[in-house]
Amino acid sequence: MEDDQVDDEDDLFKKQKILLRLLEADCATEQNIFPVAKKLLNRYRKAVKKLDDGQTEVHFYHTYARTVQKNSLVGTSSSKSKIGSLVSSLNELEIQTKSGMLTEDWSLKSRHHVLQNQSIDGILNVLLQSDNAPDQWDDDVIDKVLSIADCEDWNQKQVVTSLIHKGHAYLKEAEEAVIKETESKHNKAESVEAHMALVKYCDKYLRLYEDEEVTLSPELKTAFPKTICKSLLKSMVLDSADARQRFPRLLQLIEHDTDAKKLFIQEVGDVPCWMFIAWIGQMVAILDKPEGNAVHSILHEIASYYPQSLIYPLKVSSESYSWTNSNKKLKDFVDELEDKLKSLTDVPRLILALMQFEQPNSVFKDWYQEIKPLMVTSKRDKVAITKCYKEMYDKLFAGKNQQASRKETQSLYDLTQSESVEMGVFRKKIITSVTKTVDVDKCFGKNGEKLASMSGKDFQNTANLLMKAFTDTTDERKFPIPNSLKEYCTWMSNYGSLDYEKHLEIPGQYTGKSKPMPEYHIKIAGFGEEVKVMASLRKPKRITIRGTDEKDYKFLVKGGEDLRQDQRIEQLFSLMNDIFLDDPKCCSSNYRLHTYQVVSMTTRVGLIEWVENTIPLKDFLQGEMTDKEHLLNRKASDVWINHVGVPNPNNKDLKEWGAVYGKMFKVKSKTQAIKALTDAQNFIPWDLSRRAYLKLSSSPAGFFTLRKHFAVSHSVICICNYILGIGDRHLSNFMVDLETGGMIGIDFGHAFGSATQFLGVPELIPFRLTRQITNLLMPLKEKGLIENTMIHTLRAIRNNHDMLLNTMDVFIKDQSMDWLQNAEKQKRDVDGTDVETSKDHDWYPKQKVAYAKRKMQGANPWCITRDELKLGKSKNAAFEYFVKVTKGDSSDNVRAALPETGLTPEQQVACLIDQATDVNILGRTWKGWEPWM
Secondary structure (H helix, E strand, O other), X not given: OOHHHHXXXXXXXXXXXXXXXXXXXXXXXXXXXXXXXXXXXXXXXXXXXXXXXXXXXXXXXXXXXXXXXXXXXXXXXXXXHHHHHHHHHHHHHHHHOOOOHHHHOHHHHHHHHHHHHHHHHHHHHHHXXXXXXXXXXXXXXXXXXXXXXXXXXXXXXXXXXXXXXXXXXXXXXXXXXXXXXXXXXXXXXXXHHHHHHHHHXXXXXXXXXXXXXXXXXXXXXXXXXXXXHHHHHHHHHOOOHHHHHOOHHHXXXXXXXXXXXXXXXXXXXXOOHHHHHHHHHHHHOOOOOHHHHHHHHHHHHHHHHXXXXXXXXXXXXXXXXXXXXXXXXXXXXXXXXXXXXXXXXXXXXXXXXXXXXXXXXXXHHHHHHHHHHHHHOOOXXXXXXXXXXXXXXXXXXXXXXXXXXXXXXOOOOOOOHHHOOEOOHHHHHHHHHHHHHOOHHHHHOHHHOOHHHOOHHHHHHHHHHHHXXXXXXXXXXXXXXXXXXXXXXXXXXXXXXXXXXXXXXXXXXXXXXXXXXXXXXXXXXXXXOEOEEOOOOOOOEXXXXXXXXXXXXXXXXXXXXXXXXXXXXXXXXXXXXXXXXXXXXXXXXXXXXXXXXXXXXXXXXXXXXXXXXXXXXHHHHHOOOOHHHHHHHHHHHHHHHHHHOOOOOOOOOOOOHHHHHHHXXXXXXXXXXXXHHHHHXXXXXXXXXXXXXXXXXXXXXXXXXXXXXHHHHHHHHHHHXXXXXXXXXXXXXXXXXXXXXXXXXXXXXXXXXXXXXXXXXXXXXXXXXOHHHHHOOOOOOOOOHHHHHHXXXXXXXXXXXXXXXXXXXXXXXXXXXXXXXXXXXXXXXXXXXXHHOOOOOOHHHHHHHHHHHHHHOOOOHHHHHHHHHHHHHOOOOOHHHHHHHHHXXXXXXXXXXXXXXXXXXXXXXXHHHHHHOOHHHHOOOOHHXXXXX
């Protein structure tokens, strides 16, 4: 549309054309295309004035304000330029406040006050980014900011406090405007916008206050928690998906604020209970804590309407509840919940049945690791020792003809002997062999009564005998691992022919994103007879569940592992996908993590959804090797062994791989590390990944499509894994989707920096970006698509970091077995940790969440790695060499030249890629990681 068309006095559609162009400017702003938005606004400014229509003029300045605000948030202009534009937009909005249109249209008025608040918020962002920013401003700009803040002289702390108060006042006016009107369907969106703007603003500055970055007036300190609670719950009533995602923040607030807790209890009843299903894990985690009674009504409703969504999370969390006389009422409620769930008798049977798939030798090893600390203490806890022994005995030795152990389930369900699940034939066979070698009852006494009084030497000797007996049963020539379901569990094998009505749902159908309809959920009709045994250490089994929809659903049964960490990481990935959907660039480019269901049933058993049409990255690459190339691949490994060395049992200082690698860090130069990596790489074809993707493609165009999907999906995985500190990214921990070419991450056993802190050979790489990955993207390699995708992904996450931090709170409230063990390790590894943290039992998870927060606030990646090394390797003789290699050289590595904090997303990604592709680090990486691939 040309300018003269707008200026045509006789044009009957002049107003509609202008509004259409303003809508175009809004779309350009949403996509961060600011030159287009500014051009449109400049072109039609005069036409709007000439039109002399109040509503159009208000719309124009709303679009102008949105453009300025968004540009100040993501633009790269100077603070002087940003503050000038923001002050100007606020002044224009203040002029429009007097417009009669705002009194006639409540939704327009509400949106107007929200925009005024966002201009204030933009000014605050500029002020908080630099204490010296005002030194660069003109005097008239400073005077305008002082006028807005109602301050006479420049005192930045006071100005910030006053601006926070003024921004809050604007949002209260916006909220009042929507409350005055009936919240009908056509104005739901405006009501949610006003309420959620208030929630986000209050939460942002409450967090900054908690981090001691701003000062709040006593009035706002009291008001903010209650305001967040009330407005967020109102938004949930109005079916806001954004509000549902932020619900975990309320669980944090009610823990520390009594008034907020009272308001929460009063208001939460208006929200449909299904909206809380996604956060059941967070709610059951606090049932033994003082704030637990706040969620009683929610869980009571969920137990009534959606019992199978609650039963597994409650079972897992209940194993770690700690009851005292002061929280007896809380215990009574948990007992009431368990009573409501007792009718689901097939659930405990399923849990007992799945326990039969764990290898008996693994069960015994886990028990030994659990009871050993109880036996080596000077003052033994007889009750704890007996309980620990009884749990193991019930699983393995309570009689080869008995029913399977009910210990794992009896606290939640009281199954009778006839209702229980019989021990499988395979396990009976192994236990019969073991008991022929060692008489457990004779050695440890009935119910383990001798155990607590045994000498350490006698206990160790008996444990060694049992360990050897169980190890002997791992010989697959004598004890072949069966592939038939009936060998593990006859109850599962016969389930399809049982004559009672089946109500057991296939796990993982409650997402919390829409109202569940349990009557239409897929029930378990039976189980497939074939069992696939995986090759990994614990021999997990893949089973097939037959649904009532006549489809097969495959799951991996993981025994002896606490799957809560994997489950929570998948939940965080799902939340990240929601963030990407709300971000224009990420959404238009289809950034997405491939997620799958993880169901933790107890702290010792769970199910992982099997992802079809995938192959491990290692098999995908090696599948393209010729026989000669397979031989050369082994030579690459030999080169690495020669470079690093091998453990020497006769040398007390080099008995383990960690010590061998530590010596290599000290004695090998950067040149030697690079040469070793290059020599190993020379044995592997440079284009192995390209060959694999070309074979997967049906045409050249198909190859480029698959390659693009690979690059985007892997880049998103890398950034998300980095934020959550997921390590141990060897080739078998990636799956390639054979339909799309995309990457899928699996196995999150090492997360939140544990691979750097606790592995014998510390992991110094933030994510995998090795030769075969970058060569697929030639000629640009990691530049171009990979780097750009990482930048947009990281920016979207950083802009919504509060949502992720809210969800991470469950790691603090309900610690998994691995986290409890890691906390003990850290106490031993770092001097003074036990003293510093003795008053706070949650110090370890809080520390890990704080590291994730630092990453989302722009910390330099090498500094995160350095600090994680301090926590686990500070006593290591090679510690200073670990840090030196991690930092790099400022002349060669961008990460060493940039500051430790305050990086932009572009700088942070540059540092991450620099660290991930650093040949000096790759040349010193654990051989099992295969850095040459």
